[in-house]
Amino acid sequence: MLEWEQDYLWKFIIKTTAEPYILPYTSDHPRHIHRNIPYTALLRAARICSDVTDFNLECIRIDISLLLNRYPPQFITQQFDRFFNLNHAMPVLSELHEKIYSRLHQKLLYQPTRREKQLQTMMKDPVRTPAVLQPKIWDRQLMFPRYLFDSALSINFRQELSKWRKENYAFLSSPVKHVKVRLVANTNRTLEKFFIHKKPTREILTKIET
Structure with a gap:
């Protein structure tokens, strides 16, 4: 882990206002709901962050939030790998590849959400x-x-x-x-x-x- 990553991690841990607001892993919900939470969080981060460094910081925050909510480390790693594999962007996870992340950002930024698809369908209806x-x-x-x-x-x-x-x-x-x-x-x-x-x-x- 780089020095600036360690500083960011330490600031996040000691921050008293950093409250976890995601579904705990111990909650009584089917596992596919827990699997969707890391994927959705990474999807949102990739849409918001235009720079790969900011995206990496957001990934660290998501990782810590999941750990605070008792998500197993192996489970978190699997879901992170799933996100980057499905979007063909593994170099972003392993080496923070700027060009590949730029393509990932543009792809997900203009990809319509479920609500947007429903709205488009509704607008086509006379x-x-x-x-x-x-x-x-x-x-x-x-x-x-x-x-x-x-x-x-x-x-x-x-x-x-x-x-x-x-x-x-x-x-x-x-x-x-x-x-x-x-x-x-x-x-x-x-x-x-x-x-x-x-x-x-x-x-x-x-x-x-x-």
Whole structure:
């Protein structure tokens, strides 16, 4: 670690106002939610930071924030490698390659987010109907069963269900072989869900018929 990195790390640790505000690793949530947190944080950093040095400082901050929230170091390393591998930018992680980071920054900066894609789709619709109010087409080849997630009991439920389905329903002559199953985890209710209610968007409020 370079000297300026050590100074930045030390300042971050002793700063009393540096509170971790991300989902703790010990929370009762499916693991894919924890995997998305480092990726989303790195994605946001790559969009905001135009210089590779600033991006590296932000990576250090993300790393420390994850450690403070009890994310295992091996898990953090895997998710960092996943981000740079998927975006073909491993030299940025290993040697802070400026030209490759510049391409990464430009690529992610102009890549539309999910909300922007939904807005573009809505703008193409002449009626400008929000996606949540549009009728959904029933796809017979896709299922979204729900289950109650519990980190103590159902941590391996996805793998066990997939194995059971392949043995009993997804064999070669099965009529439901090509049906895809997308499990949706329902987490336990928290105080936040009891006391905090999100206000509907303006599109939904103005679209409701009186």
